[in-house]
Amino acid sequence: MLRVDGVTKRYGDVLACDRVSFDVGAGELFGFVGGNGAGKTTTMRIVLGVLAPDAGEVRFRGAPVDHAARRRFGYLPEERGLYPRMRVLDQLVYLAELHGADTNAAHRAAEQWVARLGLREHRDTEVQRLSLGNQQRVQLAAALVHDPLLLVLDEPFSGLDPLAVDVLVEVLREQAAAGVPVVFSSHQLDLVERLCDRVGIIKGGRVVAGGTVAQLRAGSGSTLVVDAPAAPAGWAAGLAGVTVLGVHNGQTRLRVAPGTDDQPILAAALATGPVRGFTHQHPSLAELYRDAVGVDSR
Amino acid sequence: MSPRHTVWLVARRELRTRLRAKSFLIGTAVSIAVLIGFVLMQSTLFGGERVTRVGLSGQAAAISGPLTEEARARGIDVVVSTVRDPAAGESAIADGDLDALVTGTPAALHVVVDESLDENLRRALNSLVQQEVLRAQLATVEDLDPDQVLATVGDATVDVRSLRAPDPTHDERLAMALVIVALLYLSLLLYGTMVAQGVVEEKSSRVVEILLATVRPWELLAGKVVGLGLVGLAQLTVVGGVGVVLAAVTDVLTIPGVALGTLLWGLLWYLLGYLFYATVFAAAGSLVSRQEETQSVLLPITSVLVLAFVMGFGLLSRLPNASATAVLSVLPPFAPILLPGRLALGTATAWEVVVAIVLMLTSVAGLTWLAGRIYAKAVLRTGPRLPLREALRKS
Structure with missing residues (x-):
């Protein structure tokens, strides 16, 4: 039209x-x-x-x-x-x-x-x-x-x-x-x-x-929420294909690049102590937007 | 939908908005009141002090000194000059550059005037002639008969010749001319300013953005100009009509036909003048985005109107027959105010009217084109005042 x-x-x-x-x-x-x-x-x-x-x-x-x-x-x-x-x-x-x-x-x-x-x-x-x-x-x-x-x-x-x-x-x-x-x-x-x-x-x-x-989501990876209360700050910093979006109430939000194996992330999380949650989420439009315009705001 | 329909829709909105507003009624009433006050004030102003220019030719040049003294004693303001050629003097009178031409010997003065001789000046001149005659009588000392001397002296007066028959309706015509000049000045200023303010209102409220998504810029401009022009025409018709009827009913005017003619010419020249000024006002308004800036951008245009108005009053009451008056009254920026005044006085010729109308229509066409371009370019620009140079640049 x-x-x-x-x-x-x-x-x-x-x-x-x-x-x-x-x-x-x-x-x-x-x-x-x-x-x-x-x-x-x-x-x-x-x-x-x-x-x-x-x-x-x-x-x-x-x-x-x-x-x-x-x-x-x-x-x-x-x-x-x-x-x-x-x-x-x-x-x-x-x-x-x-x-x-x-x-x-x-x-x-x-x-x-x-x-x-x-x-x-x-x-x-x-x-x-x-x-x-x-x-x-x-x-x-x-x-x-x-x-x-x-x-x-x-x-x-x-x-x-x-x-x-x-x-x-x-x-x-x-x-x-x-x-x-x-x-x-x-x-x-x-x-x-x-x-x-x-x-x-x-x-x-x-x-x-x-x-x-x-x-937009396809080929943009996913958002991973890891509930690891005992994890120290920066525990996920060195992991391949991972960007830390933020930490809130012991939950760490990670941006995972497409094609990244999530098991090493789980292993790293377990190494810090107990892991109570490990959830993939669809990235929100806001996250996709930040990817697209190339601003890492969090 | 045809452009004409669009223009009419825009014009109709202006008409409804303005006619419904209380300010229209108040404005009309105030104009009538101002008008009456104005005429009363002007008639007393012009009745008062004014300079009479007297030209002396030939032997009459000898009375230069006595005339000045006599005039001063009588409280009239006289400027005396010497005129070499009586014929040149007469044409100066016809042009309004001189008020009276005095020729002849001091004992038998001849006065040439345009229409009528000022009464004070007549007495002053009579007194001079009588002194001269008395002096001659006293010189012939033998056989002095006092009664005959007195009779001879009493009979000695200036001989007055008028170039034109005095017009008994001149004062009424002048009053009408001044009224129509004032009315046209007020109408053009008021409705021109309204056009500019309307343009600025649409810009400052940003409503112009949704309007221009459906209406072409020239349609919006034309609608606004037509709508406000009709409101102004209605107001001028009402004010003028009420004036003519009141004046005729109360016997203030003895020539209602001339008054009606003046009003009709006035309405025609309002339309021509409005078309001339309105698009210029609109283009000026489109250069600014805030109402506070409107006055400054309109100043050059309002100045021209004020100039035409001031000149109209001065020229029509003092130099109605001067060639300068005739020339100025034909030129487009002044014609809508000056020419109707001259038509009321009855001093404008047919060909002057034709030339003025042709000049007016030509300049209206040119200005509309130019102003339309400026408007279309400037009306969507917000922020600081747009320089005229930029508005005129080709995009």
Whole structure:
């Protein structure tokens, strides 16, 4: 459905996007992960046509994206923005109409999303008088109100309370189930892991890893949790293919490189005293992300 | 969806937002009040001190000293100059560079004026002539009949010739001209500033990002300009219409037809002037990201409007027939304020209006193109004020 193909954007000496490519299929939730300044926002702005790429192109349903196609996209920008002095419902109706909805459909959709996102009592309130959390909900409604064919959400979870996060997760799953491709970025990697079908990891303007979380895991080794209460600090330091992630309550978390035999690790642990637990875990997305961007933070 | 529909949607939002706001009603009421106060103040100001420029030609040059003294005694401010060629003097009067040309002998002065001679000056000149005649009578000492001397002296007055028939409606026309100048100045300044503030509001609130994901920059700009322009047009029509009706009903104006014509010309020139200034205001607004920076970036544009306004008042009331006034009133940055004033006075010719409209439309086309480019380039840039040079650079 959505194909980003070799998109490149340069700001002076900074290469914000370096041949960024990825695909998002119909009904797929695609998580876009990367540090601050990695190029996520620039890529999304290019998809929405807010910025023009220096090279590469964006295709939707097989055709290069033009103005008419972009009208049907839904966008939640990283820097939130609404008319501060406009009332919630008026604002949503206006945005729906700008996206091509006729007046009746715009009113219906605005009312529906106001109710769905729990904003009914605020429908006639000026946006600037709402709490920050409620402003976020209005912003979300603004991305959804015209029944978009593609959703691009930049950090949609930031600033949401836990209840709103649940509502958003539900909405995104629902949209995907209806066949809408959803691209979103987030720093909350546990959420991305829980929600996304596929993940793209971007660093320094380049996509450094991509695929389903299971694909990323394959060939990335595993995480080993060793419960050896009597073990001295640094007991696992010299072992081949092993990186110590951290020690907590006598439990040592180890990153084991792919193809490493785990028995020497067990032997080393037993040499320190009793071993009460020895468990392989799937690496979390957060750990995979650190592998991919090459930052050893723990 | 057609671009025209998009532009209309944007314009309609501006219309609804502004017309619904209390500030629109308050603003309209305040404009009417300011307008009334302004006219009252101006009529007293202009009635007061002003300099009368008198040109003396031929033998009349001899009265230079006595005239200055006589005028000072009567409390009128007179600047006396010598004119060699009476014909040149007359054309100076037609151009408004001189107020009166005095020729003839001191005992039989002839005065040429544009429309009418200032009463104080007339008395001063009469007194000079009478002194001269009296002196001549006293020189012929034999057969002095006091009654006849008095009669002769009493009959001696200056001979006044007007280049044009005095216009009894001149004062009313001048008042209307000043009112329309003030109204146009206020409207252009207010709604131009509103366009800039609207652009900055969209930038500072970052709403422009989701707007530009669905609307082209020129559609957003055009919608904003059209919407606010219509609000301004509505306000000007209401204020002007109320003014004309009130003036006609209360018999303040004896020429309601001219007043209506002035208002209609004013509305046309509001539209032309608004198109000229609004896109420039928008482009300037797009250079900054915060409301606090707006005033500084608008200063060059508001200065031009203030200049046009100040010149309009000065030129229309003092030099309505000067060729400088005519030239300035045709030039695009000043025409929307000056020309309607001259039309109210009845001093603008048809070809001047045509030239002004053609010049105006040409510059509107050029400015819209330039301002649209600056806007499209600058509107998504946040952070410090964007230098104009950078906004104009090709991407």
